[in-house]
Amino acid sequence: MTAATDFELCRDVFGRLTLTVDGQQYTGVAPVRAFPVSAAQGPLSLVDADGRELAWVPDLAALDAPRRALIEAALQTREFMPVIQCLLSVSSFSTPSAWDVETDRGRTQLTLKGEEDIRRLSANVMLIADAQGVQYLIRDVQDMDRHSRKLLDRFL
Numbered sequence: 771m772t773a774a775t776d777f778e779l780c781r782d783v784f785g786r787l788t789l790t791v792d793g794q795q796y797t798g799v800a801p802v803r804a805f806p807v808s809a810a811q812g813p814l815s816l817v818d819a820d821g822r823e824l825a826w827v828p829d830l831a832a833l834d835a836p837r838r839a840l841i842e843a844a845l846q847t848r849e850f851m852p853v854i855q856c857l858l859s860v861s862s863f864s865t866p867s868a869w870d871v872e873t874d875r876g877r878t879q880l881t882l883k884g885e886e887d888i889r890r891l892s893a894n895v896m897l898i899a900d901a902q903g904v905q906y907l908i909r910d911v912q913d914m915d916r917h918s919r920k921l922l923d924r925f926l
Contacts, residue, residue, distance in 0.1 A: 777816070777825045779837045787844050789816055789824055796824055800848060801841045808891070814841070852878070853907045854898065857918040863925070866901065873906065880906060885925055896922075 778790040782797055789799045796818050804813045816825040830838055852873035861868040865884045871877070880900035882888070887899040896908040911919060 779816075779840050781840065787816075787840065791824060799824060801827075801844050803845070803849075806849065806851075808895075814845075816841075851905050851907050853909055856915060857921045860921055860924075865925075871906070880904065882925070888925055890926075 776791065780788050780790075782788045786798045787800065789796045798819050799816050800819075802815050802817050803810060804815065811830065813826065813828045814830065815823045816827065817823050827833065827841070830841060833841070852875045854871050854873055856872040858870040858872060858877070860870075865882055867882050869880050869882055871880060880898070881902075882898065883901050889897045889899075891897055894910045894912050896911065898906040898908065900906065908914070908922075911922065914922070
């Protein structure tokens with residue numbers, strides 16, 4: 771495993787992330803957060819196509835600007851987890867049900883197949899999987915408005 775300062779990072783002519791460690795070049799590497807929900811700005815790994823860790827980055831903010839920008843751009847294309855800010859309505863309190871929600875990426879509708887698709891990660895953090903496999907995050911239930919909490923409580 772390589773420390774954060776012991777590697778070079780660039781994009782090849784096809785736009786793939788390329789990592790160079792100790793003179794060895796790896797093409798098509800991907801950044802993977804160690805704790806994507808609980809510590810999204812925390813440590814991450816750079817892994818090859820088979821998932822083998824090639825470099826460990828304990829603190830993304832400690833990297834120089836060019837490497838940090840490459841990693842952040844790769845993370846944005848890899849990660850898609852809208853944050854639910856408000857539950858506007860639900861079609862029914864039995865499942866499956868259609869939820870009309872406001873997220874940090876705009877208003878959308880998701881289909882909840884069953885109550886088991888709502889996972890509590892901590893006292894106030896929840897992960898909701900819709901019928902298409904998209905994961906939605908609720909960062910803090912207590913920060914939601916009263917109407918949203920009331921609708922959510924009916925499913926818990």
